[in-house]
Amino acid sequence: MFEPLSPFEIQALALSLRVAAAALIGLLPVALALAWLLARVRFPGRWLVEAFVNMPLVLPPVVTGLVLLSVFGVRGPIGGWLREAFGVTLAFHWTGAALAAGIMALPLVVRPLRLSLEGVDRHLEQAAASLGAPPLHVFLRITLPLAAPGIVAGVLLGFARAFGEFGATITFAGSIPGETQTVPVAIYAALQRADGEPAAIRLAVVSVIVSIAALFVSEWANRRVTRGRSDL
Amino acid sequence: MKAAAGLTRRGSLIVLFALAVAACSSRQETASPVTVFAAASLTDALGAIAQDYERETGRPIRLSFAASGAVARQVEAGAPADVVILADHPWMDRLQTVGAIRADSRRDLLGNRLVIVAASDATIDGDPLVWLQHTGGRLAVGDPDSVPAGAYAREWLTGRGVWGDLRPLLVMGGDVRAVLAFVARGEAQLGVVYASDARSTQAVRIVLEPPADQQPKIVYPAALTAAASPEAARFLDHLRSPAAAARFRQFGFETLD
Amino acid sequence: MSLAFHVRARRGDFDLDVAFASPARAIGLVGPSGAGKTTLLQGLAGLTPVKTARLTIDDELVVDTEAGLAPPPHRRSVGYVFQEGRLFPHLQVGTNVGFARPYVADPMSVGDALRLVDLEGFERRWPSTLSGGEMRRAAIARALVARPRLLLLDEPFSGLDHARRAALIPHLLRLREEVPMIVVSHDPRDVEALCQDVVVIAAGRRVS
Numbered sequence: 228m229f230e231p232l233s234p235f236e237i238q239a240l241a242l243s244l245r246v247a248a249a250a251l252i253g254l255l256p257v258a259l260a261l262a263w264l265l266a267r268v269r270f271p272g273r274w275l276v277e278a279f280v281n282m283p284l285v286l287p288p289v290v291t292g293l294v295l296l297s298v299f300g301v302r303g304p305i306g307g308w309l310r311e312a313f314g315v316t317l318a319f320h321w322t323g324a325a326l327a328a329g330i331m332a333l334p335l336v337v338r339p340l341r342l343s344l345e346g347v348d349r350h351l352e353q354a355a356a357s358l359g360a361p362p363l364h365v366f367l368r369i370t371l372p373l374a375a376p377g378i379v380a381g382v383l384l385g386f387a388r389a390f391g392e393f394g395a396t397i398t399f400a401g402s403i404p405g406e407t408q409t410v411p412v413a414i415y416a417a418l419q420r421a422d423g424e425p426a427a428i429r430l431a432v433v434s435v436i437v438s439i440a441a442l443f444v445s446e447w448a449n450r451r452v453t454r455g456r457s458d459l
Numbered sequence: 460m461k462a463a464a465g466l467t468r469r470g471s472l473i474v475l476f477a478l479a480v481a482a483c484s485s486r487q488e489t490a491s492p493v494t495v496f497a498a499a500s501l502t503d504a505l506g507a508i509a510q511d512y513e514r515e516t517g518r519p520i521r522l523s524f525a526a527s528g529a530v531a532r533q534v535e536a537g538a539p540a541d542v543v544i545l546a547d548h549p550w551m552d553r554l555q556t557v558g559a560i561r562a563d564s565r566r567d568l569l570g571n572r573l574v575i576v577a578a579s580d581a582t583i584d585g586d587p588l589v590w591l592q593h594t595g596g597r598l599a600v601g602d603p604d605s606v607p608a609g610a611y612a613r614e615w616l617t618g619r620g621v622w623g624d625l626r627p628l629l630v631m632g633g634d635v636r637a638v639l640a641f642v643a644r645g646e647a648q649l650g651v652v653y654a655s656d657a658r659s660t661q662a663v664r665i666v667l668e669p670p671a672d673q674q675p676k677i678v679y680p681a682a683l684t685a686a687a688s689p690e691a692a693r694f695l696d697h698l699r700s701p702a703a704a705a706r707f708r709q710f711g712f713e714t715l716d
Numbered sequence: 717m718s719l720a721f722h723v724r725a726r727r728g729d730f731d732l733d734v735a736f737a738s739p740a741r742a743i744g745l746v747g748p749s750g751a752g753k754t755t756l757l758q759g760l761a762g763l764t765p766v767k768t769a770r771l772t773i774d775d776e777l778v779v780d781t782e783a784g785l786a787p788p789p790h791r792r793s794v795g796y797v798f799q800e801g802r803l804f805p806h807l808q809v810g811t812n813v814g815f816a817r818p819y820v821a822d823p824m825s826v827g828d829a830l831r832l833v834d835l836e837g838f839e840r841r842w843p844s845t846l847s848g849g850e851m852r853r854a855a856i857a858r859a860l861v862a863r864p865r866l867l868l869l870d871e872p873f874s875g876l877d878h879a880r881r882a883a884l885i886p887h888l889l890r891l892r893e894e895v896p897m898i899v900v901s902h903d904p905r906d907v908e909a910l911c912q913d914v915v916v917i918a919a920g921r922r923v924s
Contacts, residue, residue, distance in 0.1 A: 296536065300536050300537070301536055301537035302536070306537075310537070316537040316539070318536045318537050318538070319533050319536060319537060319538035319539065320538075320539060348802070350798050350802050351802055351804055353758075353761075353763045353789070353796070353798075354796065354798060354802050354804075354855075354858075355804070355815065356763065356788070356789040356790045357761055357763065357789050357790070357792075357794065357795060357796040357859075358790075358795075358815050358816035358819065358858065358859070358861075358862050359790050359791075359793075359816045359819030359820055359862050360790055360815070360816075360819060361790050361819075362790075364818075364819075365790075368815075369804060372806045373804075373805070373806060375806075401523075401525070401529075401533050401538060402523070402525065403521075403523040403533075403538065403539075404521070404522065404523060405521055406521075406523075406539065418640070419633065419634065419636055419637040419640055420502075420636055420639075420640055421636070421639050421640045421643035421644075421659070421660040421662055421663070422643075422660060422662075423640070
């Protein structure tokens with residue numbers, strides 16, 4: 228059981244890393260925008276936006292997958308249009324797996340982002356504005372760097388969640404080796420086989436290692452970012 | 460603007476890192492692969508044939524196995540398959556009706572037989588099905604709605620008049636290999652699988668094999684999908700070659716001429 | 717007239733309406749806690765919403781909300797120094813002080829600004845390592861780099877002991893000639909040494 232990983236397992240790991248990274252890159256701007264909206268802007272129907280953002284957290288993941296299939300599948304409104312206009316198919320492709328993982332990770336990323344945005348001292352932003360910085364620069368030079376610890380935490384939490392996503396992935400993206408068979412899906416597939424337990428256990432160990440690594444990197448990044456800022 | 464520039468530099472570094480991870484994990488491909496979606500019972504046989512083919516021609520073959528029902532639904536939903544091999548006609552008919560496969564490429568490729576298996580070290584007295592009902596064990600079958608092996612099992616057992624009695628004892632598997640795994644792990648005392656599956660693992664042995672006149676007609680159709688490449692057609696032809704046929708027989712399938 | 721302003725604002729039950737004009741270069745704004753001093757100052761800087769605001773600096777109309785002239789804070793050229801300075805904690809002192817340089821046509825150099833407040837050589841220090849008085853002086857230097865037309869100082873003396881207060885005053889006196897300023901304090905003695913004219917407000921209205 229402690230042999231090095233087989234090509235099948237390496238493929239699952241590489242695919243999982245790629246899918247999770249793509250999911251994070253895609254969802255970060257969305258999460259930032261939503262976090263900003265919820266932290267700073269007062270508007271009617273706020274609670275609706277909050278509820279929507281939190282939905283993937285409480286819905287059964289397979290239901291989220293089903294919704295994705297109905298909307299982004301080739302016979303769905305958006306999926307059909309994507310195929311007609313750009314020749315792009317998401318369902319049962321790694322891009323679809325990234326979409327599923329991104330949606331499931333979204334609420335976990337928005338929350339710490341929003342908290343850290345709320346925690347940024349408004350006076351500092353006002354000081355920057357009074358010094359001539361237009362709103363975009365205030366955001367990039369003051370708000371974002373000060374919110375950085377929360378952003379790092381959110382991104383890593385989101386990455387771990389995206390890496391471990393199963394229910395929505397297997398419903399919307401299936402279990403295609405090299406394309407959508409991420410580590411959790413591969414573990415499930417291995418367990419379906421009579422002789423698959425050792426492979427499943429090896430992959431499970433890999434998952435644990437990735438999670439621990441994510442936690443370490445999060446801690447390290449946090450320390451670097453807050454270096455010199457003893458008041459934070 | 461040093462502070463802003465520093466920030467943008469850090470930001471782009473992160474993006475570059477992520478893209479590098481993504482790029483590194485891309486498969487290095489010299490030729491674009493032929494993607495085959497096939498019924499789960501073909502796992503070992505197709506795996507071996509694909510390996511042979513890759514070695515001879517250098518063209519990579521990508522294999523994805525699931526129950527025929529799952530395969531059909533995925534192909535219908537746009538999954539990137541070039542060649543489809545299923546374990547019964549109804550699922551292939553469905554794909555043909557929606558135009559997902561090229562009707563002129565469809566051929567019946569293989570046959571198979573149903574068997575009942577038990578764990579290798581199990582002790583069974585007399586007729587396995589009667590024994591099962593007396594000891595109150597469980598019978599693993601594929602889900603008849605999506606697994607042809609389950610549909611064939613239902614057909615056979617209904618023909619023997621015992622399906623109704625066995626219903627309370629059933630455990631459904633998502634594909635025929637899952638059924639095999641249930642028996643191998645002892646979660647079900649008996650399971651209905653193909654003869655080819657029974658040969659794939661030492662953990663189970665055949666305890667009942669219906670004679671030919673009681674076997675359901677099991678046939679594996681194969682076809683190209685609507686968007687398949689010429690390379691895919693070549694692989695499909697290869698599957699009907701004598702070399703491939705020998706391999707299939709080696710793994711317990713029946714070849715059709 | 718160096719300075720003329722009129723600000724009206726409402727915060728819940730609190731109602732502010734203060735008008736003032738003076739040729740003085742340093743004007744003190746004094747009153748008890750809750751009188752509206754910070755609201756008035758922030759209204760002039762454009763950092764807080766007001767009902768109406770009018771601001772004339774050196775006879776030039778800078779803000780007149782009723783006439784539609786209401787530039788956002790980053791275009792108002794009104795420097796604002798918060799209580800306790802509020803340096804950006806994630807930037808070194810030099811970067812803090814030079815923050816406004818990209819946004820101003822002819823900014824002061826960081827070195828010059830630091831020299832004006834006696835913080836030469838502090839460029840690479842981190843804000844968390846500065847004393848209270850040093851932080852305030854750095855914040856003043858930061859505001860000066862932008863060459864504001866008006867400098868607003870919100871309680872620059874609060875929390876400083878007598879010795880440090882006395883040390884800060886000469887710097888502000890020097891600045892008086894460069895740029896007109898409004899200095900807020902709840903203690904009238906603080907502004908005596910510095911300001912040539914004083915506005916006293918209480919409960920949102922001028923008292924003298």
